[in-house]
Amino acid sequence: MSVKSEQIEVSSSDFQKMKDFVYEQLISSTQNDADGNRMRWYPWHSADYRFIHTLNVVSISTKIAQKEGANIDSVRISALFHDIAKFSSSQKDHAQDGADLARDYLQNNFDYPDSFPDAIHKIISNHVYEGPLSNLSPEERCLIEADMIDKIGANGSALLILRMGYDSRPSSHISDTLQKVISRGKETLHRVASDTAYSIAYQRVQRATWLKEWIDEETPGAFELSNK
Numbered sequence: 608m609s610v611k612s613e614q615i616e617v618s619s620s621d622f623q624k625m626k627d628f629v630y631e632q633l634i635s636s637t638q639n640d641a642d643g644n645r646m647r648w649y650p651w652h653s654a655d656y657r658f659i660h661t662l663n664v665v666s667i668s669t670k671i672a673q674k675e676g677a678n679i680d681s682v683r684i685s686a687l688f689h690d691i692a693k694f695s696s697s698q699k700d701h702a703q704d705g706a707d708l709a710r711d712y713l714q715n716n717f718d719y720p721d722s723f724p725d726a727i728h729k730i731i732s733n734h735v736y737e738g739p740l741s742n743l744s745p746e747e748r749c750l751i752e753a754d755m756i757d758k759i760g761a762n763g764s765a766l767l768i769l770r771m772g773y774d775s776r777p778s779s780h781i782s783d784t785l786q787k788v789i790s791r792g793k794e795t796l797h798r799v800a801s802d803t804a805y806s807i808a809y810q811r812v813q814r815a816t817w818l819k820e821w822i823d824e825e826t827p828g829a830f831e832l833s834n835k
């Protein structure tokens with residue numbers, strides 16, 4: 608079932624206000640999280656990384672929604688808020704808590720009819736759904752597809768290479784790390800439902816494959832060392 612909020616148009620000033628709110632929330636929730644601070648240097652745990660990921664998901668999901676005929680404003684606003692509770696809640700609860708936070712914020716700060724914050728709430732709650740995407744609305748699908756796509760390709764490769772330092776892994780493991788991005792990319796290709804998401808993911812898998820081939824060709828000694 609499609610999420611009905613066709614009448615809503617979110618202005619660029621409203622969008623900017625929401626964007627500022629999301630960034631402030633991410634910053635304040637990392638500042639309040641004393642246990643997390645030791646890991647802040649690793650981008651996965653930083654407010655800036657999460658915000659960049661969020662904006663990537665906004666852009667990818669908007670592109671998919673435009674081509675697949677989903678409601679663009681429902682998709683891009685859900686994407687903007689989808690990880691807002693990533694640091695303030697547990698991984699298990701972040702989708703539900705983020706959905707609640709987004710709905711409250713939209714209801715209290717704008718005059719949209721209730722159907723809009725309700726639609727956003729539903730899309731965000733379901734962004735951690737692990738079943739077949741064919742069971743979901745087009746808007747829910749766009750968000751999940753974009754969230755998966757941001758984890759492969761350039762951003763996914765850079766993040767996993769940085770993670771090697773976090774895990775104290777030597778540079779000779781770069782090729783294995785890139786293989787993980789490629790495998791994750793192939794899983795994404797199997798899971799996405801729309802042609803648009805498939806073609807974006809396909810291009811990313813190709814690029815990660817080229818990057819791995821480049822590394823393998825120019826650093827033959829790494830293979831030797833990683834197998835010692």
Ligand SMILES: [Fe+2]
Nearest residue numbers: 664689690754
């Ligand atoms: Fe995400």
